Amino acid sequence: MNAPAAPAQPKPLAGAQLAVTAIALALGTFMQVLDTTIANVSLPTIAGNLGASTDQGTWVITSFAVANGIAVPLTGWLMVRFGVVRTFVCSVLLFTVASLLCGLAWSLPALIVFRIFQGAVSGPMIPGSQALLISIFPPEKRATALGIWSITTLIAPILGPILGGIISDNISWGWIFLINVPVGLLAAALCWTNLGKRETPTRKVPIDSIGLGLLVVWVGALQIMLDLGKDADWFASTHIVILAIVAAVGCAAWLIWELTETHPIVDLTLFKNRNFALGTLTLCIGYAVFFANILLLPLWLQVNLGYTATWAGLVAAPSGVVAVFLTPLTAKLLGKIDPRRIATVAFVAFAVSYFMRANFTNDATFWDFVMPMLVQGIAMATFFVTMITLSLDGIPPARIPAASGISNFMRITAGSFAASITTTMWDRREALHQSRLADTATTYSPVFRAAMERLNHLGFSDLQAYALMTHNLLMQAYLKASTDLFWVSGWLSVVGIGLIWFTRRPGRAKPPVVAAD
Numbered sequence: 001m002n003a004p005a006a007p008a009q010p011k012p013l014a015g016a017q018l019a020v021t022a023i024a025l026a027l028g029t030f031m032q033v034l035d036t037t038i039a040n041v042s043l044p045t046i047a048g049n050l051g052a053s054t055d056q057g058t059w060v061i062t063s064f065a066v067a068n069g070i071a072v073p074l075t076g077w078l079m080v081r082f083g084v085v086r087t088f089v090c091s092v093l094l095f096t097v098a099s100l101l102c103g104l105a106w107s108l109p110a111l112i113v114f115r116i117f118q119g120a121v122s123g124p125m126i127p128g129s130q131a132l133l134i135s136i137f138p139p140e141k142r143a144t145a146l147g148i149w150s151i152t153t154l155i156a157p158i159l160g161p162i163l164g165g166i167i168s169d170n171i172s173w174g175w176i177f178l179i180n181v182p183v184g185l186l187a188a189a190l191c192w193t194n195l196g197k198r199e200t201p202t203r204k205v206p207i208d209s210i211g212l213g214l215l216v217v218w219v220g221a222l223q224i225m226l227d228l229g230k231d232a233d234w235f236a237s238t239h240i241v242i243l244a245i246v247a248a249v250g251c252a253a254w255l256i257w258e259l260t261e262t263h264p265i266v267d268l269t270l271f272k273n274r275n276f277a278l279g280t281l282t283l284c285i286g287y288a289v290f291f292a293n294i295l296l297l298p299l300w301l302q303v304n305l306g307y308t309a310t311w312a313g314l315v316a317a318p319s320g321v322v323a324v325f326l327t328p329l330t331a332k333l334l335g336k337i338d339p340r341r342i343a344t345v346a347f348v349a350f351a352v353s354y355f356m357r358a359n360f361t362n363d364a365t366f367w368d369f370v371m372p373m374l375v376q377g378i379a380m381a382t383f384f385v386t387m388i389t390l391s392l393d394g395i396p397p398a399r400i401p402a403a404s405g406i407s408n409f410m411r412i413t414a415g416s417f418a419a420s421i422t423t424t425m426w427d428r429r430e431a432l433h434q435s436r437l438a439d440t441a442t443t444y445s446p447v448f449r450a451a452m453e454r455l456n457h458l459g460f461s462d463l464q465a466y467a468l469m470t471h472n473l474l475m476q477a478y479l480k481a482s483t484d485l486f487w488v489s490g491w492l493s494v495v496g497i498g499l500i501w502f503t504r505r506p507g508r509a510k511p512p513v514v515a516a517d
Helices: 015-037 043-049 059-082 084-103 108-121 125-136 139-170 180-198 209-229 238-260 268-272 274-303 309-334 339-357 366-391 397-440 446-457 462-500
Strands: none
Touching: 015 059, 015 084, 015 125, 015 139, 015 180, 043 059, 043 108, 043 139, 043 274, 059 084, 059 108, 059 125, 059 209, 059 397, 084 108, 084 125, 084 180, 125 180, 125 397, 139 309, 209 238, 209 397, 238 268, 268 274, 268 397, 274 309, 274 339, 274 366, 274 397, 274 462, 309 339, 309 366, 339 366, 339 462, 366 397, 397 462, 446 462
């Protein structure tokens, strides 16, 4: 008996319909990536307007990231069960609704809840847009499709900080989310109109609901512990101890369940592959350090150095510009050069960028801040694509979607954890440096007395002189706390170089099936 024929693949689109649909799909990716960076430079404004501290405002970033990370492993099941087109369009529409709610949020708790919703529904947007882009182009032009997709993922981080700064400074922070509404509605309408009749086959498949539930419990408990710990004196607080126990027990139960479940939500057996295990670990380290620093620098610039949100965004933008120009070159080199060499270039560039920042002073100019970001652009252009190539080497084609999902889940979750840890360490190091500096700022110090005399000669009263010197002491403490973290970031990047060379050299590199957002 002959085997049943495979369902015929829909013909590629052409002409204006292809162009319009490609733009609509790119807009879906653009929105999701934009929202990972647009709020970074707006945190002080959001926190101030909602009556919260900047530390509490970081929940706006971490809540979105951790919800998005947890949603990623569920994406494959959703697409098989409901179809890629339907899943993508529904995700875009729900993301649009969540963006509207974020823009209308009346308090920080409300905004955090809406950001969790926004992150949870955005999981299918990036893999869905990529899969559909590839399907609408003819085979000989699929490299062009991936190029369009990659460019949108690089332009969004450039525009995110700039748009966030301009909107926060000149309109209202709520509009950093509300601008998604017309874009989301347009993208969903165009995609459904042009792709609704091209739905992929669906089938009922089991879902690991217990594994998903355990994942939500332990990751959520750990994230809340990291965010609340600095304000609750860590393990001196009963709540923090309970959260730590829940996270530890939940993680252990999840690991046991996933290793014994027939259809796990996260296939942990993939970590038997050396390249996948080491590549994913290195990817997580590199991305965690990168994500922590793109949060730390705008905070420091605005809170302590007097930068507006707009100028803080302009400092961050050049790295994305460099990445846009260099990424096509990286893609060409991947087929000719050992990816481990290119990944080494990425980590060297990251390390150099962080070590350059470790030499900042309080009188650093705008261009002093921009130069390390230009070096970071080299790292961004070479890091993501090479690390994905390394980690997916040796994975059977049928398991690549699952491997990509795990890799992205771990990367995004590592970034959200790193953001919380970094803001905690920033405050703790600032307090330590402030205490040490204050020990020398006494009337018994010749330097202190000389400074007071100079200020008195300039017309400052004793009270004004004390206030000015206290302000300078605080700025110096935050400077030293920031440079401490930059040094740590640089050395962690050096560690990443060592880990890369424990992986096997991959075969001929192919375009990654899931790029980084």
